[in-house]
Amino acid sequence: MLPTSEMEAFAEVNLSSIKANAKAIKSYTHPAKIIAVLKADAYGHGVGPVARILADDVTMFAVATADEAFELRQAEIHQPILILYNILPHLIEKAVIQNITLTVSEPELPKALSKIAQRKDQNISIHVNINTGMNRDGIRTSQAVNFLRWLNTLPGIITEGIFTHFATADQAVDTELDQQLHLFNSVIEKSGKLDLLPNIIHAANSSAMLKRKDTHFDAVRIGLTLFGLNPLLETQDFLPLQSVLEWKTRVISTGKLGIGEGVSYGFTYKADRPIHIATARIGYADGYSRLLSNTGLALIGGKFRRIIGQVCMDVSVFEADSSVHIGDEVVLIGCQGNCRIDAEQIAKKVGTITYEILTGISKRVPRVYRD
Missing domain, CATH: 3.20.20.10 (Alanine racemase)
Incomplete structure (x- = not known):
């Protein structure tokens, strides 16, 4: 591996x-x-x-x-x-x-x-x-x-x-x-x-x-x-539990949108101002729900970044800035800097339960084990 x-x-x-x-x-x-x-x-x-x-x-x-x-x-x-x-x-x-x-x-x-x-x-x-x-x-x-x-x-x-x-x-x-x-x-x-x-x-x-x-x-x-x-x-106070799983991916391309330009299928998002974008290698075939389109968050560069447009089968697009580069880590579940995203937060956004988020991470996503 x-x-x-x-x-x-x-x-x-x-x-x-x-x-x-x-x-x-x-x-x-x-x-x-x-x-x-x-x-x-x-x-x-x-x-x-x-x-x-x-x-x-x-x-x-x-x-x-x-x-x-x-x-x-x-x-x-x-x-x-x-x-x-x-x-x-x-x-x-x-x-x-x-x-x-x-x-x-x-x-x-x-x-x-x-x-x-x-x-x-x-x-x-x-x-x-x-x-x-x-x-x-x-x-x-x-x-x-x-x-x-x-x-x-x-x-x-x-x-x-x-x-x-x-x-x-x-x-x-x-x-x-x-x-x-x-x-x-x-x-x-x-x-x-x-x-x-x-x-x-x-x-x-x-x-x-x-x-x-x-x-x-x-x-x-x-x-x-x-x-x-x-x-x-x-x-949670009387039985402290340690976090176990972090779900990560990487930025595979960056770009810009001008005013009025759309992104991803159906153009469900169109920029109302010039923005930077970052495309990450994560999609619904990996278990990242399409219901997160235009609402989901990830951590890139220690900041929360919003999904813009539809989550695709293999990739998703996030609003970014000039500090984001190809190869940067994208945290879907876990910590980056002082920020954290939990599976529970994702579940609430898509109207489901934590169990479905975790069991939905597909076999296409390799598991890496740490001691």
């Missing part, structure tokens, strides 16, 4: 900061363990390097898809890996061979797993997703205890964990969270009386982990906060 001084667009990931964040979270949530959620290529940070730096500080990794789990195994990650959703039947055998823990919420998958377990003469661990109100998947709470009892009769099946997922943990009012938590606790209580409780109970995502210790149980599922981003502004 080229040194960053010779790159156009790249994302710089500080692995030491990820490890520091994990240790801070681990200290805060103790004795609950950490399940590190590394779906979507570790939220755009690169799953292999991130998993390796976290290996000693987490009890398990969690992903969304079978392919993500297989990728971790290919990266020689040997820690337990949990797939958080049901998987398709043709992927079950491969998942078992690679010692991937599967989530179940209906009868067909555990039946298939039991047949495999008997054929291979081995036990297979599963986690059960309890639907307490998110309503996109999971076994309903009214059926959960009987489902757990039935799972207990299947040869070769070990129910290692149960979990739920909160729909509104990042919101200021906890009414719905309280309702979900009450339902989950009810399942736990009833299952405990029947000696059906597994070893790992988990519910908290990053938001719930930060503000509600009564959601921690045996483990917390943490994604965004590992990468230095806090979904709850009111909690």
Whole structure:
């Protein structure tokens, strides 16, 4: 890989900061363990390097898809890996061979797993997703205890964990969270009386982990906060997190616009005065949203520079001055001089969430890792 001084667009990931964040979270949530959620290529940070730096500080990794789990195994990650959703039947055998823990919420998958377990003469661990109100998947709470009892009769099946997922943990009012938590606790209580409780109970995502210790149980599922981003502004003081990712590119050409001259597709910007412009090698094919057209900001020469005109597939144009030259660094996320741009700021400008900004940074943007 080229040194960053010779790159156009790249994302710089500080692995030491990820490890520091994990240790801070681990200290805060103790004795609950950490399940590190590394779906979507570790939220755009690169799953292999991130998993390796976290290996000693987490009890398990969690992903969304079978392919993500297989990728971790290919990266020689040997820690337990949990797939958080049901998987398709043709992927079950491969998942078992690679010692991937599967989530179940209906009868067909555990039946298939039991047949495999008997054929291979081995036990297979599963986690059960309890639907307490998110309503996109999971076994309903009214059926959960009987489902757990039935799972207990299947040869070769070990129910290692149960979990739920909160729909509104990042919101200021906890009414719905309280309702979900009450339902989950009810399942736990009833299952405990029947000696059906597994070893790992988990519910908290990053938001719930930060503000509600009564959601921690045996483990917390943490994604965004590992990468230095806090979904709850009111909690930033007591759990300081280190920034992890900087997204940068470079100026590839400079020029001037006269009064009335337009720039980029559709001439959505026309100069009302003579200005300098700088074209940077970043566009929507890199994950830099077209919704930032005429509104987005970057740092060039230690100053905020506004995008003018439409963000193109491969390049974007910024208002500049005579001090900006070809090859100058352009910071899209990160610091330059005394100024900073956060992923949260970009998300607000385009009307989305931080998760989408990070996971949207495309594979065309190389990741560069720093210790």
